[in-house]
Amino acid sequence: MLSILIPAYNINTTLLVKELYNQIIECNIEFEILVYDDGSKSSINITNREINLLKNCTFKELPNNIGRSAIRNLLANDSKFENLLFIDAGTFPKKKSFIRDYISLKNKNVVHGGMTAMDETPKPPFKLRWVYTKKRESKKGLHSCNFFVKKNILKKNPFDETLKKYGYEDVLFFNSLKKKNIPVYSIENPVIHNTDDDANTFIRKNEDAIENLVRLINDNKLEKDKVGISKYYYQLKKIKLDRLLINVFKILKPFLTRNFNSSYPSLLLYDFYRLGYFCLLKTKK
Template structure:
């Protein structure tokens, strides 16, 4: 009935699997939990304990294939018709998390959202926590023009997934989930939004998250250039094209490069500003588009 699919990279996911295993076992349904490791270096022994749980498998890939390809591979290995994708680095916020999805299993696509740790971490992990709280921990209505969806927590019928797939041209972090869910909508399927979030553990330090942010901006530019996303899909790209229209994009690039050190210090501090983070994204966008 239910295939729970978990991509993992350099993360100890045994606690997550044990919780999902307990919850789904209590539901008395046919299930499997498949964990694919994208050629990690760390936590291999810890994660190998997953294979001791009935109906659960942990497999290490011989090479790193990226965030999109590993999700497609997980779906291809799934036995059942309903696929529940959960990211390592998250954890169900409710003890009836699985039951929440089973109540909505008749829908083609269901997303439960994301939330944040109740207690903020210390620096340098505060930035990722702030971003989750301010930008990701929002349940959007179906009729929103730009719904916030993420691939960390969603249920989808296998027949629908096979018609969409993740874009494997994106091997680095960022935008793969937006392209995936936009394609779902373009193909005429409805995404059902429910309050069934996972908690993000904010395990990326600020430097790592800044690098991921730059990857995401680069992916966004690539997708716009290839007409896979429109410039108005993200606020940062809308602002860039507005700035270019009034010939201010190069000025923003200059401000970004001039104050990049100060921006970075703020983002790595105990009180990172989400506005500084937003400007960093915009400045980096202008920098890449005007790079010579």
């Protein structure tokens, strides 16, 4: 009745799977839990293989990395049931009723549960990711890290497999649902995001995401005035300030990096970094 689908890469998922397993056993329904590692070839997978010992649970190691979009589509295609629940590795349900709350809404086509940050503040250089989750991701937006969807909906609206790297695959997916007037029902049923990404790793992921965004806009898959960072760029370009911002960005980059790794990372400076990097990429096109 419910397929729980967990895309993973180089991460221990056993605690997450055991929590989900215990919750769904209490619901007394048919289920499966599929965890696919996207070709990480990590020694951590020795531990992850213990998942196969649990009833109706499968841990599979892909021979090659296929990307964040393709692995979600693959999990959906391999699933047995019409009800799909996607949960990212590196998260953990906040509530003991997490699975039960989703099952109660099984008649909905798409349900988004949200994300929240860990209660404990991490030390630098892990604080930037935590602050971003706490102040931004937990407040707004739709994320593919925690959502329920009917299999037929996903198969008709798959994740864009041309996106191999991190970023904007969820924006594109939920945007496609919106264009087809498929409602997304939001509830307060969050997963807690861990803080395993240090500041430099998180910034590199953001650069990957911005590269995806530039390509999606160039390919007319996302409208340039519908995404904040792109909208600001075109406003700057219109008044011929985009190149000035690029020069300032290049000068300040070492200072920005130090701030991101500090005890007081600034989301304002984080926004400036992302805009500066976007402008830089656009001038190269």
